[in-house]
Amino acid sequence: MKKHTIVALVQDRPGVLTRVAGLIRRRGYNIESLAVGHSEQPEISRLTLVIESDHVEQVVKQLYRLIEVIKVSDVTDDPIVEREMVVLKLHAPSSVRHEIVSMSGVFEAKIVDVGASTMIVEMTGTPSKVENFIEVVRGYGIKEMMRTGRIAMVRGARGHNASEYVENTNGSGVVPTLN
Amino acid sequence: MSEQMTGAQIMCEALIREGVEVMFGIPGGAIMPFYFAMWEYRDRLRHVLCRHEQGAGHAAEGYARSTGRIGVCIGTSGPGVTNLVTPIADAMMDSTPLLAICGQVGSHVLGKDAFQETDITGITMPITKHNYLVKDANELPYVFKEAIHIATTGRPGPVLIDITKDAMQKSIVPNWDVKLNLPGYKPTYQPNRKQIREALKLLLQAKKPLIIAGNGVIMSGAADELRHFAEKLRIPVITTLHGIGSFPEEHPLSIGMPGMHGWVHVNRAIQTCDVLFNIGGRFDDRVTGKASTFAPNAKVIHVDIDPSEIGKNVKVTVPIVGDARATLLALLEEMPAREELADLHSAASDWMEHIREMQDKHQGKQQYVNRADTLHMTLPPHDVYQKINQTLALRGNYRVVTDVGQHQMWAAQLMDWNAGPRTHITSGGAATMGFSVPASLGVAIAHPDETIWVICGDGGFQMTNQEMATIHQEGIKNIKVAIINNGYLGMVRQWQELFENKRYSGTPLSGPDFAKLAEAYHWKGITVEHSDQVQAAIDEAYATDGPVLIDFRVEREVNVFPMVPQNASIGDMITVDPQAS
Incomplete structure (x- = not known):
């Protein structure tokens, strides 16, 4: 099955992440990664979703059924910037530290912590570059690893501007904090 | 109105403002403040005490389906509202506008497994069009307005509002001046004109066209428009189980019900038709049988207000997202002059004759x-x-x-x-x-x-x-x-x-x-x-x-025939010879 990168704008209401994740699960699709955060507009969140499916059109349509979902795009074949971050705690006795430091330089990774026998390295890049880096340092012994989900943005003027979707807030001045 | 009101009074007031006249429910601990307030409004807001919340839910569904207006049901927290789960799921499947109102434990004990606490918004997330948990009385005017708007517009469905007991008891000055803020919810009613013309083009070239009418025709109030449309083009009309009533069966163009227990001539007609115009039906598997064998020769035009239904079960040549009535009106407007319909009419009359012959031959x-x-x-x-x-x-x-x-x-x-x-x-x-x-x-x-x-x-x-x-x-x-x-x-x-x-x-x-x-x-x-x-x-x-x-x-062991076995093609029906004994 093909992997698809989907970018969506959603209203920032509590529970919206559960709705998105629940919908994908019950429709039988597998989430490979999901990253959510604030967009440039305070009431709208932006999420990037990577799923495996041969029926991605149905996924997009089903997502639109969620009331809080504003805009969904399958950007897999679009020109996009994709980034992922990984934080690795490596087994790093003094004998290999030098190697790790120089390898990190090659990948533009950052050493963010040095302990008695460990180092924490932070690295950001395209998903394939992140993958590559992990493979390269695996030999030293990975004690802990944390990867963020993938985030994606369409290049150039085209894309999703969250501000297009902001309407006058409800007249009561009450911002509904629902669910 | 700058008077103080309790959350529960606001709920009653909000329902009355939205035109609700009757509610079906059962009281219990967490919902008691609502029942306390309801008493003052009893001349305008009739409450029907049911014997089980499932009954209350189905009663509200019956009210909604027979009127087109929203049906309202009420349950208390915990078992009260879990009993509503079945009618909510039923309303979801059949696109019924239903509002389920339920009491929730006080917000200070929420999430602490309090007496009769259930995470009903979690439970009902997959079976509601939308749901809410309200912990602040100030939100009530907005939430009720939005909930009823969502339940009754687009493809209708059930919406649940879970309200904590303290939100119902709190006195506030309600602000009724609320405006809906739903940037992600804009149902498409008006069909795309280009698609309308595409659909007509296909229909005009058809030799064996069929119309399938579903629940959408009834919900959008399009029965008259459907009749005009079918009569103009002289296309035979099939009514699904939920499409029954959208087109009179005594009409010469009506041929009956399709699917698992539909008539042989209807299913055979579907299997041989060249253009299938489905308006307001969702190609349920009880209609299609094995979907990959359904209508193998047909170009399908599918009209649905819910885009996610189009292309879900059956491959579609001309998708039209829109309200059934608005779509039929657009089709009638774009209808070519009578002369241009001559070919279609002559083909259609041969086709109808063929269907009627099948009907006489097979069980009708x-x-x-x-x-x-x-x-x-x-x-x-x-x-x-x-x-x-x-x-x-x-x-x-x-x-x-x-x-x-x-x-x-x-x-x-x-x-x-x-x-x-x-x-x-x-x-x-x-x-x-x-x-x-x-x-x-x-x-x-x-x-x-x-x-x-x-x-x-x-x-x-x-x-x-x-x-x-x-x-x-x-x-x-x-x-x-x-x-x-x-x-x-x-x-x-x-x-x-x-x-x-x-x-x-x-x-x-x-x-x-x-x-x-x-x-x-x-x-x-x-x-x-x-x-x-x-x-x-x-x-x-x-x-x-x-x-x-x-x-x-009645006789105990009588079967419903004709019948399509599950997962079989609708062309392969089990029948009994009506003359056999």
Whole structure:
């Protein structure tokens, strides 16, 4: 099955992440990664979703059924910037530290912590570059690893501007904090 | 209005502002503040006390389906609202505008497994169009407005509002000046004109076109437009189970119901048609059979207000997202001059003739009513339907609510559905046994001057029959229940007979003396054991000024035919020769 990168704008209401994740699960699709955060507009969140499916059109349509979902795009074949971050705690006795430091330089990774026998390295890049880096340092012994989900943005003027979707807030001045 | 109101008073006020007049429910601890406030509004907001929340939910569904307005049901936290889960799921499957209001434990104990606490917003997330948890009374005017807007617009559906007890008790000055903020919810009503012209182009070139009319035609109020459209193009019309009522069966273009228990000529027509125009139906698997073999020669035009339905089950050539009525109006506007329709008309008349020939050859309604293999029976179910059907046609002014199972399919097949939209009410997508008796309560309250017939099985009846007490307490007189009592969970038994070598596992079913049960609930109860008594019982039901139950003790092992086995092509039907004995 093909992997698809989907970018969506959603209203920032509590529970919206559960709705998105629940919908994908019950429709039988597998989430490979999901990253959510604030967009440039305070009431709208932006999420990037990577799923495996041969029926991605149905996924997009089903997502639109969620009331809080504003805009969904399958950007897999679009020109996009994709980034992922990984934080690795490596087994790093003094004998290999030098190697790790120089390898990190090659990948533009950052050493963010040095302990008695460990180092924490932070690295950001395209998903394939992140993958590559992990493979390269695996030999030293990975004690802990944390990867963020993938985030994606369409290049150039085209894309999703969250501000297009902001309407006058409800007249009561009450911002509904629902669910 | 700058007065202080409690959250519960705001709820009542909000419902009245949205035009709600009646609610079905049961009180309990967490919802008590709402019931306290409701008392002041009782002349404007009628509350019907049901015997089980499932009954309240189905009653609200019956009200909604027979009127097109929102149905409102109420339950308390915990078991009260989990009992509402079934009707909510039912409303989701059949696109019924339903508002479920439930009490939740106080916000200070929320998430602490408090007494009667259940995460109902979590439970109902997949079976509601949307749901809310409200912890602040200030949100109530907005949430009620948004909830009812969502439930009743676009593709209608159930919406649940869970309100903490303290939010109902808190006094605030409500702000009614609220404006909906739904950037992600903008249902498309008007169809794309280019697609409309594409659809017409396909239809005009068709030699064997068909229309399938579904629930969407009824919900959008498009029955007249559908008739004009079909008549203009002279295309035969199929009505799905939920499309029954959208097109009169006595109309020369009506050919009947498709699918698992549809007619042979209808399914054969689908398998040979070249253009299939589906308006407001969702190609349910009970309609399509094995979807990959469905309508193999057809270019499909699919009109639905919900884009996610288009292309979900059946490949579509011309997708049209829009309201059924708006789409038909657009099609009528774009309709070419009469001369240009000449080819289509001549092809269509050959096509219709072909369908009618198939209908005469294979089992059609007329042969089926007097099926030879039922003639030896003391009380074949078919006789009951024939007599009810004749009586309804004669007396008029009726609606029919059916339950789920064999009796439901017989009703759809054997009766003549000519009374218009919203006169055939049933549970289709979820197929919820126990739907009919409580649903009839909602229908009867909405239509006090009509006779509401319930046709149900002895299995489904026993799931929710306690609502007979509600019907009596509310003084409702216009409900007449016909139980097609065969002492089995008949549809399952039929499958066991046909596909599992008559292993009747868990299907033989005993019941009480239903007529006596009815009498115990202060209804009139009648038992019928012989075909000769059917008409007299129906007449007596009409003559009785009050609810009546007739226990028709029909032949036990009769099957619904024709039938498409599950996952088979609708071209491969099991039939019985109507002349065989």
